[in-house]
Amino acid sequence: MRVIGKFKDLGKSLGTSSSGLEEVYLCPYCITVIGKPDTSGKLYYNKKKRVGHCFKCDSLVFNTEIPDISELAEEWLSILSPTQAEDSTDSTSLFDLSWTKPVSEIPQVYEYLINRNINDQLIDRYNLLATDFPILGVVIPNVMTGKYTDYYQIRDIKQDSYIKYRNPVSTSKPVYGIGFIGDNKSIIITEGVFSAISASRIPGCAGLATYGKSLKLDQLNQIKSLNSVDNIYVMYDGGTLGPTIKAANMLLKTGRDVYVTLLPWSKDPNELSDEGIRICFDTNTYKYQSPDYGNLLWKIYNYNSSKYTSKLYQWRSLIKTLNMENSI
């Protein structure tokens, strides 16, 4: 996050966002922040809130004079910039998390996690932390070395927060959760960090997250190098079929057994109870043998989309059809 503060001119709007809440602009800050211009319109500006965010360079802009903006900006930049750990032996930049608190010290954060099916054991296993300034949220570190981490995310838990996830500026994102696999032979690839933590409730499995709907090439290589892993499951949010197939096709290249687990429409793993996630895993997991399987999934999905209007119905009937295919 880079707080630009009051911006001058964003030029002409390219249109409105799909939600209708924001105007979309070419971000003028990308070139200075990441060295590449924004060519597709990644800066979303909310007129009502008078705040904008660039999803490419992570700049935050305001169209208002906020009295303590410089103070806030300084705080943010110090938190989100990588620092050299005093005791690190190589040149890797790490992030200092000494500003965080234990989850148990901030009741709202603790309650938020419990409501999302993340219990004490998971909080402990995944070293989850909390913060109440400058925002109220859960801090989710990847690999911790003392008070430092290689990467982390902050989940803002205020209901009306404009940006839900805060990522520190970094050139590449690791796969979340590799340090927590332990002796599990099966890994479950999910979209978000909470989903990965929630997926770890399935016995014998460890959840990993790609920090979004797409598996990147360097993330694939990290997964490939996990020699102790035999089985890879893709468990993206219910209904995200395209990214699921894309990830499964990539994962076939690891030479491991690849499976896809289809969740109920629009549900992610932390919206399912302990029992619910196990039932989904046991009954809606399919072995993914080749890209042909993805093509078949698409065909069934498109056929059903043209036939029915309700998305929930589409997804249910897709799962039903697949069950039939499997039993032939």
Ligand SMILES: [Zn+2]
């Ligand atoms: Zn930008």
